[in-house]
Amino acid sequence: MKNQYKLKPVALAVGLGLFATAPIALAQQADETEVERESTIEEVVTTGSRLQGSAAAVVEERKNQAFVADILGAEQLSRSGDSDAASALRRVTGLTLVDGKFIYVRGLGERYSSARINGASIPSPDLTRNVVPLDIIPSTIIESMAVQKVFSPSMPAAFGGGNIDIRTRSLPDDFIFNVEAGVGLNSNADDGYTYNRNDDGIPDGIRDAIGRYQGDFSLRNIINTDGLSGSGNSAGDQARAINASLAKQLPRDMVLKEESLDPNFDLKATLGNSFDESWLGGTIGVLAAASYDNDWDVSERRNAVISNNAEAGCSTSLETAEDVSNSCYNTLSETTVTQETERLNGFFTAGYELDTHSVSYTKIYLEDSEDESEFGIKQSPNGSNLKTIAGTGIANREHEFKYEERVLNVDQFRGQHTFMDYWGVGFDWQYTESKAETEIPTEVSYRFDDIYNTDGSFSETRVTGDDNRAIFQFVDMEDNVKSYGGNFSLPLMFSGLELELKAGYDFVDKARYYNTSRFSLDNASGSRLSVLDDLDNVLGVTGYLTDEVIDENDFRITFREPGAPNADDYLAAQKIDAYYGEFDAIFDNTWRVSGGIRYEDFKQVSLATSSLIFDEQDLNNYFNPQRVIDSSISEDDVYTALSLTYMANENYQLRFGYGETVVRPDLRETVPVAYYDPTTDIRTFGTAGLQSSDLRNYDARFEYYADNGDNYTVAAFYKDIENPIESVLRVGDEDYTLIYVNGESAEVYGVEFEWLHDLGYLANGFFTSGNLTWSDSEASIDPALAGNLTNPTKRMTGHSEYVANFQLNYDSANGEHSTSLVYNVFGERILAAGVGGREDAYEQPFHSLDLVYNYYPSFSSKIGFKVKNILGEDQEVTQSDILVRSKEVGTVVSLSYSYEF
Numbered sequence: 045m046k047n048q049y050k051l052k053p054v055a056l057a058v059g060l061g062l063f064a065t066a067p068i069a070l071a072q073q074a075d076e077t078e079v080e081r082e083s084t085i086e087e088v089v090t091t092g093s094r095l096q097g098s099a100a101a102v103v104e105e106r107k108n109q110a111f112v113a114d115i116l117g118a119e120q121l122s123r124s125g126d127s128d129a130a131s132a133l134r135r136v137t138g139l140t141l142v143d144g145k146f147i148y149v150r151g152l153g154e155r156y157s158s159a160r161i162n163g164a165s166i167p168s169p170d171l172t173r174n175v176v177p178l179d180i181i182p183s184t185i186i187e188s189m190a191v192q193k194v195f196s197p198s199m200p201a202a203f204g205g206g207n208i209d210i211r212t213r214s215l216p217d218d219f220i221f222n223v224e225a226g227v228g229l230n231s232n233a234d235d236g237y238t239y240n241r242n243d244d245g246i247p248d249g250i251r252d253a254i255g256r257y258q259g260d261f262s263l264r265n266i267i268n269t270d271g272l273s274g275s276g277n278s279a280g281d282q283a284r285a286i287n288a289s290l291a292k293q294l295p296r297d298m299v300l301k302e303e304s305l306d307p308n309f310d311l312k313a314t315l316g317n318s319f320d321e322s323w324l325g326g327t328i329g330v331l332a333a334a335s336y337d338n339d340w341d342v343s344e345r346r347n348a349v350i351s352n353n354a355e356a357g358c359s360t361s362l363e364t365a366e367d368v369s370n371s372c373y374n375t376l377s378e379t380t381v382t383q384e385t386e387r388l389n390g391f392f393t394a395g396y397e398l399d400t401h402s403v404s405y406t407k408i409y410l411e412d413s414e415d416e417s418e419f420g421i422k423q424s425p426n427g428s429n430l431k432t433i434a435g436t437g438i439a440n441r442e443h444e445f446k447y448e449e450r451v452l453n454v455d456q457f458r459g460q461h462t463f464m465d466y467w468g469v470g471f472d473w474q475y476t477e478s479k480a481e482t483e484i485p486t487e488v489s490y491r492f493d494d495i496y497n498t499d500g501s502f503s504e505t506r507v508t509g510d511d512n513r514a515i516f517q518f519v520d521m522e523d524n525v526k527s528y529g530g531n532f533s534l535p536l537m538f539s540g541l542e543l544e545l546k547a548g549y550d551f552v553d554k555a556r557y558y559n560t561s562r563f564s565l566d567n568a569s570g571s572r573l574s575v576l577d578d579l580d581n582v583l584g585v586t587g588y589l590t591d592e593v594i595d596e597n598d599f600r601i602t603f604r605e606p607g608a609p610n611a612d613d614y615l616a617a618q619k620i621d622a623y624y625g626e627f628d629a630i631f632d633n634t635w636r637v638s639g640g641i642r643y644e645d646f647k648q649v650s651l652a653t654s655s656l657i658f659d660e661q662d663l664n665n666y667f668n669p670q671r672v673i674d675s676s677i678s679e680d681d682v683y684t685a686l687s688l689t690y691m692a693n694e695n696y697q698l699r700f701g702y703g704e705t706v707v708r709p710d711l712r713e714t715v716p717v718a719y720y721d722p723t724t725d726i727r728t729f730g731t732a733g734l735q736s737s738d739l740r741n742y743d744a745r746f747e748y749y750a751d752n753g754d755n756y757t758v759a760a761f762y763k764d765i766e767n768p769i770e771s772v773l774r775v776g777d778e779d780y781t782l783i784y785v786n787g788e789s790a791e792v793y794g795v796e797f798e799w800l801h802d803l804g805y806l807a808n809g810f811f812t813s814g815n816l817t818w819s820d821s822e823a824s825i826d827p828a829l830a831g832n833l834t835n836p837t838k839r840m841t842g843h844s845e846y847v848a849n850f851q852l853n854y855d856s857a858n859g860e861h862s863t864s865l866v867y868n869v870f871g872e873r874i875l876a877a878g879v880g881g882r883e884d885a886y887e888q889p890f891h892s893l894d895l896v897y898n899y900y901p902s903f904s905s906k907i908g909f910k911v912k913n914i915l916g917e918d919q920e921v922t923q924s925d926i927l928v929r930s931k932e933v934g935t936v937v938s939l940s941y942s943y944e945f
Contacts, residue, residue, distance in 0.1 A: 107749065110628045110638035111687050111701060113192040118183075118213070127310075127337070129159075129186060129210055130178035136191050137757075137798045137815035139206075139847070141868075145170070145177035148873075149193065149205025150761065150819060152792060153842030155769065156204025156707055162212055162406070162456060164476035165200070165552045167523035169412070169450035171482055172719060172728070173710055178208075180412045180452055184312050184335050185391040187211045193761075194687060194743050195703030197624040197640035198531065198548060201683040203705040204739060204763075212406060215329030215395050216316040221945040226337075226908070228308035228938030231916065233340040236305045236382035237417050237583065241447045242295035245485040246518045246561055249293050250601075254561075259603045261287055284598070291565055291594050291601040294516050298445050298488055300417060300583035305382075308938065310337030326398035333391040341383045343932035345418075348376040350926050352880050360927060372926045377442070379420030386413045400462035408454040419443040419583075421494070437496040441505060443586050447486040454478040473530035484519035490586045492575065502579045507588070509570035514589060515604075516563045526553040529622075542630040546640075550622040556711055559613045562604040565589065569598040605654055612718060616650040616711040639686035646708065649676040650715040650730070674732045675714055681706070694749065701743040709734040709769060713784050726876065728771075728782045735786050738766045757798040761819075765790040768823050771841050772833055772877050782876055787825040790840055794819025809857060814850040819843070825877075834878040844871040860900045868892040875921055885923040890933075891915050908940040 114136045126132035133139050133147050141147060146154035154175045160166065161181075168176045192199060193206045200207065253261070257269050266272070266283040273279055316331030351358075351374050358372040388411040395404030422440045456476040463469045491513050495503040507513050531548035567573060575588040593599065605612070626640030649672065685703040692698075712719070715730040745759040768790035771782050796817045803810040821840040825833060839845075847870045854863040872886045895911040913935050921929035 111194045111196040113190050116189045128179045129181040137796050145179045152205040159208040161210050165527040166478045167480035167525040169480035169482045182389045187213045194701035195685045195705050197626045197642040201644045204707045219317040221315045224312040224942035226310045226940030230934040230936045232342045232934030233305050236342045237300045240297045242486045247293040296589040299587040305340040308339045330394045335389045339385045346930045348928045349374045377422035379418050381418045384415045403459040406456045410452040412450045415447045439494045441492040441494050443490045445488045449483045451481045468535050470533040475528040478525050480523040482521040487517040489515040504574045505576035507573045509567045514565040519560045521558045523556045540632045544628045546626040552620040554618040556616040564602045568600040613653045614715045618648040621645040636689035642683045645680040647678050650711050652715050696748045699745040703741045705739045707737040726782045731784045735767045737768050740764045755800050759796040763792040787823045790823035792821040809855050817847040841874050844873040846871040862898045864896045866894045883924040888920040904944045906942045910938045912936040
């Protein structure tokens with residue numbers, strides 16, 4: 045029945061697409077028969093075909109690249125309805141989107157891809173990765189994106205699957221002013237659960253107390269530090285009062301409220317112009333853009349740890365005693381998550397052009413915040429402390445609240461110069477300073493026991509006297525990057541030979557500071573406190589921590605910062621000096637040979653630290669020479685690249701490429717500090733001493749360009765990887781942990797297909813585009829490092845065997861209508877390797893189907909209609925063919941209107 049139900053949205057999507065396009069196509073068919081089909085790519089662009097024209101325009105740039113690259117233009121982004129860089133890039137051949145943020149190239153994990161803005165390295169506001177979460181970059185500031193899959197010496201050597209260069213909007217030729225407003229509805233977000241969040245971070249009084257009491261809030265330490273004295277229990281009472289006063293400063297008004305959620309909405313505006321100045325005869329241009337959007341999502345989620353003896357036919361439900369005795373799980377949690385995402389983005393650029401010279405300044409400010417509440421039941425049939433409702437009548441209830449703010453701030457200066465009087469020498473340069481900041485001023489977790497009677501009816505919810513009944517965590521991260529470089533080019537012309545020589549320099553200086561402070565508020569009396577007697581009032585259960593309850597039940601605050609040599613904070617720095625030389629030679633317009641070498645001097649250090657550094661001994665514990673050495677990477681090497689292209693005529697090309705590159709550990713992966721990965725929700729530890737992975741990359745590609753604008757590509761690739769960085773699971777009774785290890789070797793190989801094909805012979809105005817990637821991989825891990833890894837030889841973590849993107853598109857002849865039905869799917873991929881006899885955990889294929897329709901009532905206006913995730917599938921992860929994780933994904937319908945003045 046489930047599969048039959050799933051067919052209905054597909055039929056609906058196709059019906060909507062045909063409904064939106066077929067009547068228009070029929071009405072204009074007579075007119076279109078009088079329009080001659082153009083014979084070249086350039087002519088197709090001039091006909092005004094919106095979707096097909098924009099797709100063909102970027103084909104020309106791709107065709108002229110010395111090294112294989114895929115290009116996405118701004119018009120393509122608009123027509124596919126993608127609001128940010130991440131969602132747009134999943135349309136590129138061989139690219140998949142993970143967690144809505146990270147791009148996997150050719151089935152490889154996010155560590156094998158990198159992103160730059162206008163050729164400059166930028167910091168990441170993500171707490172757990174060097175890689176920039178691309179969902180933070182809105183499509184409104186993007187001119188185009190180039191995804192280079194074959195290494196060239198002008199690019200960073202940290203190159204695995206590909207490098208993404210995001211090119212921001214250029215200066216306008218004339219006056220431009222447009223505004224856009226949109227509204228949307230998420231099928232999962234009619235009603236949700238909100239709360240009163242705290243935006244202030246650690247209270248000042250608690251921050252001061254950490255220093256005063258050196259992180260120890262125990263009564264004994266308070267008495268000793270403050271010199272408290274008195275008869276009887278007087279000193280203890282005073283210390284208890286001081287501790288209680290600190291506890292009362294924690295944000296405790298975290299009561300859930302169920303309410304109707306506002307619709308999604310967004311606002312965008314762009315203003316720009318150019319001016320001729322008479323002094324030197326140049327042109328001044330300015331462009332400013334701003335956008336704001338607010339989205340809601342409510343999802344039911346399941347997270348589980350399977351038991352080591354789970355077998356086929358075991359129960360995935362824990363509602364009866366029989367389920368418990370035959371359970372698949374050690375722990376199972378089922379929760380409801382409400383998430384509000386708010387984005388505010390600003391973009392400004394100004395520049396000056398004079399003859400063959402131009403300089404510009406660009407400012408990018410991106411602010412992204414997520415406010416999340418989660419509550420539900422965690423059951424443990426086999427654990428020693430937590431029992432199920434069906435087992436002993438006790439279930440553990442958890443309520444969690446988290447508010448995270450991310451900011452990316454970029455200042456960039458660029459210049460391009462061509463000196464026509466000096467052999468046409470070209471010089472381009474950039475200087476960029478950028479900062480990424482992430483703050484979590486609210487992260488609170490409450491734990492309760494729900495008690496049930498023998499007949500299954502609810503009795504009460506209570507708080508026991510054990511630790512960690514309420515946890516408060518505050519996180520700050522700052523990442524600063526300075527990036528600058530320049531490139532010289534010299535074009536030379538000989539008989540039958542066009543030659544360009546290039547040389548350049550890149551410098552990147554990066555520093556990161558990460559700090560987390562964790563407090564618990566526990567019932568020190570050890571008694572059980574009843575906080576709820578009616579499940580109808582369960583949303584308000586977290587409001588029990590009043591001042592009176594703290595005083596009467598001896599609730600005490602504890603600072604949970606680990607001392608040396610353990611830590612949960614870190615400092616990290618990275619510096620890269622790079623030089624390269626490159627050539628590009630074209631012989632008789634038939635053969636093209638490009639290549640060169642790149643030298644990089646790379647240094648990185650990541651040091652675990654703590655706010656509990658109060659004296660020289662603490663300092664030596666954290667920063668002794670051996671710890672610094674163990675946490676450092678220092679290497680320099682030469683990386684080569686060669687590309688060969690055969691161009692028989694204008695219609696087809698045959699390319700071959702080879703490159704030597706490297707993939708380095710992320711800053712955090714080399715620090716033995718624990719954190720929860722937001723993508724996997726798994727407790728993760730860095731590993732000191734991780735080594736970089738060396739890669740040898742081989743590529744072959746055949747490209748065919750038809751006279752009518754159709755084009756087809758077939759490619760093959762192979763990657764040989766030494767010391768691949770792999771993630772390995774460790775499994776406890778109630779939770780997973782994950783560590784990183786170097787494998788012995790790995791290889792990835794596959795083929796890609798891509799096409800743009802006119803369907804005018806079937807119906808005027810229709811065409812199809814898409815791509816398909818099939819690949820396989822194998823990683824071998826030394827059993828001595830693998831622990832009790834179930835499969836020491838396996839597919840690489842994050843690798844999908846196939847990735848497919850299909851689009852059915854329609855362009856009206858008069859340019860007033862365009863429609864796309866867009867489908868994307870990836871093959872199952874290993875989320876983490878299994879251990880202890882458990883198989884690897886696989887993220888299951890997610891079938892995404894979107895419909896985008898645009899109507900242009902006039903040259904200056906557009907009405908957009910979009911349906912995302914028509915199929916409404918859940919995201920799922922299985923292990924040993926048992927469901928261990930699921931998340932609902934809603935269908936979003938949106939309508940927008942834009943006008944250009």
